Amino acid sequence: MMYTRCVLLPGIQMLSVQPDTKPKGCAGCNRKIKDRYLLKALDKYWHEDCLKCACCDCRLGEVGSTLYTKANLILCRRDYLRLFGVTGNCAACSKLIPAFEMVMRAKENVYHLDCFACQLCNQRFCVGDKFFLKNNMILCQTDYEEGLMKEGYAPQVR
Numbered sequence: 001m002m003y004t005r006c007v008l009l010p011g012i013q014m015l016s017v018q019p020d021t022k023p024k025g026c027a028g029c030n031r032k033i034k035d036r037y038l039l040k041a042l043d044k045y046w047h048e049d050c051l052k053c054a055c056c057d058c059r060l061g062e063v064g065s066t067l068y069t070k071a072n073l074i075l076c077r078r079d080y081l082r083l084f085g086v087t088g089n090c091a092a093c094s095k096l097i098p099a100f101e102m103v104m105r106a107k108e109n110v111y112h113l114d115c116f117a118c119q120l121c122n123q124r125f126c127v128g129d130k131f132f133l134k135n136n137m138i139l140c141q142t143d144y145e146e147g148l149m150k151e152g153y154a155p156q157v158r
Contacts, residue, residue: 011067012051012060013040026050041067042074055079090115091136106133118143 015038017023023032027042028050039046039061051060051067053076060067060076068080075083078100085099091109104116117124118131118140125131125140132144139147 011041014038014048014061015040028052042069053079055083092116092119092138106131106138109133109136111138 017033017036017038023034024038024045025031026033026038026047027044028046031047033045033047035047037048039048039051041051041060046061048059048061051074052058053060054073055075056079058076060074066077068075068077070080070084073083081100082098087099088097088110089095090097090112091106092111092115095112097103097110097112102113104111104113106116116138119137120139120143123140123142130141132139132141134144134147
């Protein structure tokens, strides 16, 4: 059996089938793989169309993402996190944050990207902006300094 590696995806290998090799059986449909390329994942061979996420049917060889398996399911990253990922609540709005969503963190607090703003003036932060955490409230530099002058509290710059 001669196979040439073409593209290496985390957990999934795409192999070029050499013409002089005996066709492999597909783990998805149980038919012989006579295509020019096949996928190897979970120590099995697959047609490119047969290695799909059990939830959304995306072709895992095309997505280029890591292959996830749990509870006898083959899943893409998004569906794996949606089904089995740990979720939490946003420290600003208290609404649920789905496990697959991008977040911002400040100490032990987790925020939706849209909620990560000064909790007094609602100013959104840009990369490199200073923010301050006082009593689990995110503050911009202006609001923090105004409060510092009024109340005299110590900064926790992040």
